[in-house]
Amino acid sequence: MTEEKQKQLIAGIKKNKKGFVLFASLNDQIVGLVTCFVNFSTFKAKPYLNIHDVIVFKEFRGIGIGRELMEKCIKIAKKRDYCKITLEVRDDNFSALKLYKSLGFDDTVPVMHFWTKIL
Numbered sequence: 001m002t003e004e005k006q007k008q009l010i011a012g013i014k015k016n017k018k019g020f021v022l023f024a025s026l027n028d029q030i031v032g033l034v035t036c037f038v039n040f041s042t043f044k045a046k047p048y049l050n051i052h053d054v055i056v057f058k059e060f061r062g063i064g065i066g067r068e069l070m071e072k073c074i075k076i077a078k079k080r081d082y083c084k085i086t087l088e089v090r091d092d093n094f095s096a097l098k099l100y101k102s103l104g105f106d107d108t109v110p111v112m113h114f115w116t117k118i119l
Contacts, residue, residue: 016037019037020036022034024068024069026060032057032060032066033053034054034070036050036076038082046083049073049076049085050087054070054096087100
């Protein structure tokens, strides 16, 4: 991501009052982050948390940082009485699939599809 795009990202998240970012640090160094957005379920008539990005820098993977970030998101969602947490994950990201399943995430019933129309 270019420096200009990074600045746009930070400014955009700051403007979005329904979003937040959690950072993971180790020895005063940022080693990962999770970007979340709060949405609203019309079916449950309650807010829910969408986890949009989970990033752990390559050299820090496999030591539980992703799990800690996810557990913090779950804790926040429970504390705020959200009805659910959603996320999207590529079917070839096996380590993420394993982590998310171990935390209780799974396909919806019925299975839903995430579609995109690029504008």
